[in-house]
Amino acid sequence: MVLLAVFMLAGCGKDKPDVSVFMIDQNSDPTQVSDQLEKTLQEKLGPDLKVEVIASPLYNPQKLMVEYAAGGHDIMILPEDDMKNYGKLGGHVALDDHFDAKKYPEGVFASMEEKDDKTIDKTEHLYGIPVKDLKMFKDLKYTPDKLFVTIPISSEHIDNALKAIKAMTE
Template sequence: MKQVEGSYAESSFFAYVVYDIVKVGIYLTDIIDVGCVERGQAIMRNWGWIGVLAVMLVLVSGCGGPKADATIFIMTSSSVPPEMTQALQDDLNKTFENKFTVQVVASPLYSIEKLFVEYAAGENSVMIIPEEDAKRMAPQGGHVPMDKYFDAKTYREGVYEGSVYEGKNERKGTFLFSLPAEQLPGLNKHGIKEKELSVTIPSRTPDEARSVEIIKALAAEK
């Protein structure tokens, strides 16, 4: 019993140290970007420790630097070579030239913890992740349903049960939550065609319309 209590005390101490470091880091960024500070504080309040990790990720990446208008986050069961993500990014920026900019970021390894952080941070316009994880996040209200944007019959594998939140109201049902990556020409031509890889719009996307535009470009749909 004492061992359990000791472990709890040690973990609690470490947690508070991490929290203080993050808190100090957030306020230091005040001289760079006040908006970043407010986002960081909001994330920590609303998402607990996942939020703390999200803020740490933001601090490491740099709050004050120039950002693209939209971000595509990719995490696969293996890894995506940098040349693939760069080619995809260049292609999309050419497609949306003079409209908005796109950044493509790929995780160097698979980590469910990092995936949770990415969902909590609310910075991604599109997420390309393993189908299993997409289905895991659906009941939590993690995705924007895409039934009104794409034909569910064409992308049957992306139709499954989940929850959609409209304000504080939860609506459960079966929706088109993702498009299989292997069916999207815009990904396939750059070598991204891994089976059981899902293209989703996270529910906390900064701009739903922009997210849809990006996926339509990947699907070669107008």
């Protein structure tokens, strides 16, 4: 019976998005803008990329850890402390090659992860962009302080995530 239920649930899933965004914040409720963000982002990216935005109404560090561990999202929008903690564990894609780090100094830091040769990486990179600095969020009137947009290293669609973040800046 259990196996039958598992197979039935597996068959009921919807198509995987080309860009999955997960939002969580300890000082605001991102569900207030998640539907509008999904709609606006979908319009900017066009019909070729399917966008999905999932927001947690309550902040829970364990929920965030599960979302990172599951690796199903291409963009994470999370509080600064969490962004830096996961970044220092090597959890984010460096954004320097795609965005001006000088424009977003709050998102620049050294990952401090251990390299293959056992040395510590002290090179600073742009790992997160403040939501308050992104035009799309300004237009949605959702600009919480200390909330950042990042790309987790587990992203299956890094190019699509970069396109989505660029769309958020325009």
